[in-house]
Amino acid sequence: MARPLIADIDLDALRHNYRLACSMAPDSRAVAVLKADGYGHGAVACARALEDLAPAFAVACIEEAVTLREAGIATPIVLLEGIFEASELEQVEALGLWMAVHSDWQLEALLARRAARPIPVWLKVDSGMHRLGFAPEAAEAAWRRLAAAPDHVCDLQLMSHFATADLTDTGYFTRQMGRLRALAEGLEAPLCLANSPATLARPEARGAWHRPGVMLYGSDPLEAASAESQRLAPVMTLRSALIAVRELPAGEPVGYGGRWVTPRPSRIGVVACGYGDGYDRHAVDGTPVLVVGRRAAVAGKVSMDMMTVDITDIPEAQIGSEVVLWGRAANGELLGVDEVARHCDTISYTLLTGVLPRVPRRYHGAS
Incomplete structure (x- = not known):
């Protein structure tokens, strides 16, 4: 697979x-x-x-x-x-x-x-x-x-x-x-x-x-969205899946340096995406992602090939569940690349142009 x-x-x-x-x-x-x-x-x-x-x-x-x-x-x-x-x-x-x-x-x-x-x-x-x-x-x-x-x-x-x-x-x-x-x-x-x-x-x-x-x-x-800019449609959806789910008690550090510590008994999802794919390592705890079309958050530092997200409040999330880093989920929910960029203290240009060649592009539409 x-x-x-x-x-x-x-x-x-x-x-x-x-x-x-x-x-x-x-x-x-x-x-x-x-x-x-x-x-x-x-x-x-x-x-x-x-x-x-x-x-x-x-x-x-x-x-x-x-x-x-x-x-x-x-x-x-x-x-x-x-x-x-x-x-x-x-x-x-x-x-x-x-x-x-x-x-x-x-x-x-x-x-x-x-x-x-x-x-x-x-x-x-x-x-x-x-x-x-x-x-x-x-x-x-x-x-x-x-x-x-x-x-x-x-x-x-x-x-x-x-x-x-x-x-x-x-x-x-x-x-x-x-x-x-x-x-x-x-x-x-x-x-x-x-x-x-x-x-x-x-x-x-x-x-x-x-x-x-x-x-x-x-x-x-635009610094402040306009009626016209809100009509823009996202072109890229950076999509992955959960490859592991960890059950952790409160007080456990997650990821390099233990930056994020579980505030309660938590479910942590491991996502196949990291800075080696072009996802920004500067993403702070709380940076949004979509898991099965529901909002979750980055929990811990982004690694080269993986990242961890808090899925405690998404009990249906399991190994293989869809994760959208930015773009549109299968259920239609949208996570804008501009919102993700703000959590990384950067702009959408750096995220979009930073997706590396190891990430396959899959094209659809305009046939």
Whole structure:
């Protein structure tokens, strides 16, 4: 019998979330972000599920784009970080990729190459995130140089990234948006701005393109959930089973370091899942799980291959009973990955992208 841990991927839910992103910005085109192996869901499978809906995909680097092309994905693909060395431009052109240009050296390399055909370019502006991009005062000159090179560049867009679009405080977002709007109006440039939280909550950021990422996978990126974000459907269910049940008296320590001590005579379930599978070792006692569709809690430190949960109040739970670490249980009960992330002092992105290859992905829907 195989180890029971599996990541169930609901591709119909993925399509639902993509359509929701499109409905939030009906006059904008939605780039489906598939970086980090589709946020841990499997980029190729997700691309195949979306290729009849999405006009373009986005990845972080050329290696991720090559994986999609080798799988037969012909949809345009944007390199969100552009190239990392000039020699990659040959592949960019051969694979028909689009690319971000965020620095002087990338711009110079692009314009210096012997072009067989122009490359669609998204010029990245640092409007206040302070990671990548041209400062607003330098972006205008960069834009004009690119626009003046039609043999090298086509379909020029202006892009940026928001630092606080997920927060209820709109002050810094408004400052970023003001810088971008002024620059775009001066250049008469089409914009690609909105990430997942801006797609859901900032209508003024929905330009010619928007870039839904984590929302495609059912995670709510907003500091305070909205009516729209509550319509997101979970795509991944991380599902396992109890592999042992222990009956312990009160006062017994459980797991490494004895962090959790039974407060009463207790039933402890051992789950086939641990940090060696990507479950966060920082999960505190009380982190929720679903056992036979009922809420239980982590009890003791997460081990490499196992974790222990308190099932004292779930008498029907036995060896072989379903355990859902996040996602939807067989009885329909939902445990959101965002809730689990809060108990681990992290965000859903780290949990989803952290599920390791040893955990099989099982796909259903979108047939």
